[in-house]
Amino acid sequence: MKQISPLYARIFAVVRKIPRGRVACYGQIARLAGLGNHARLVGYALHALPPRSGVPWHRVLNARGRVSLPGSAAQTQLQLLEREGVRPSANGAIDLPRYQWRPSSPRASAQPNRGLP
DNA sequence: GCGGTGACGGTCG
DNA sequence: CCGACCGCCACCG
Numbered sequence: 001m002k003q004i005s006p007l008y009a010r011i012f013a014v015v016r017k018i019p020r021g022r023v024a025c026y027g028q029i030a031r032l033a034g035l036g037n038h039a040r041l042v043g044y045a046l047h048a049l050p051p052r053s054g055v056p057w058h059r060v061l062n063a064r065g066r067v068s069l070p071g072s073a074a075q076t077q078l079q080l081l082e083r084e085g086v087r088p089s090a091n092g093a094i095d096l097p098r099y100q101w102r103p104s105s106p107r108a109s110a111q112p113n114r115g116l117p
Numbered sequence: 118g119c120g121g122t123g124a125c126g127g128t129c130g
Numbered sequence: 131c132c133g134a135c136c137g138c139c140a141c142c143g
Contacts, residue, residue: 043124068124
């Protein structure tokens with residue numbers, strides 16, 4: 001049994017809040033977790049995350065809308081995303097402005113997320 | 118206690 | 131659009 005740091009716990013908590021069919025980038029998670037712009041820590045935390053944690057780690061992408069996992073794990077993540085209705089564009093990247101999760105707009109009343117077919 | 122590493126982000130070419 | 135460089139911080143040996 002490993003004791004996770006409160007920092008990790010906060011990161012995991014934020015990732016858990018990502019709705020289905022929606023994605024978030026590492027920097028966004030870091031900011032929501034109160035880590036500032038230290039997105040690397042989020043990646044590190046997710047790396048230490050066991051597969052059965054119940055955390056939707058597959059909804060976390062980098063700022064380019066690309067999967068950062070090396071090897072076959074990337075395929076797995078893409079498959080999980082596609083299963084939720086999130087599909088990459090022709091160039092292989094996910095349309096962030098289209099799928100990115102918005103916990104709550106600073107300027108509520110405006111959700112530029114329209115465009116879903 | 119120190120040094121290297123990494124599921125990143127932003128900038129430059 | 132893509133690739134390379136640097137910075138930033140926690141974890142591991």
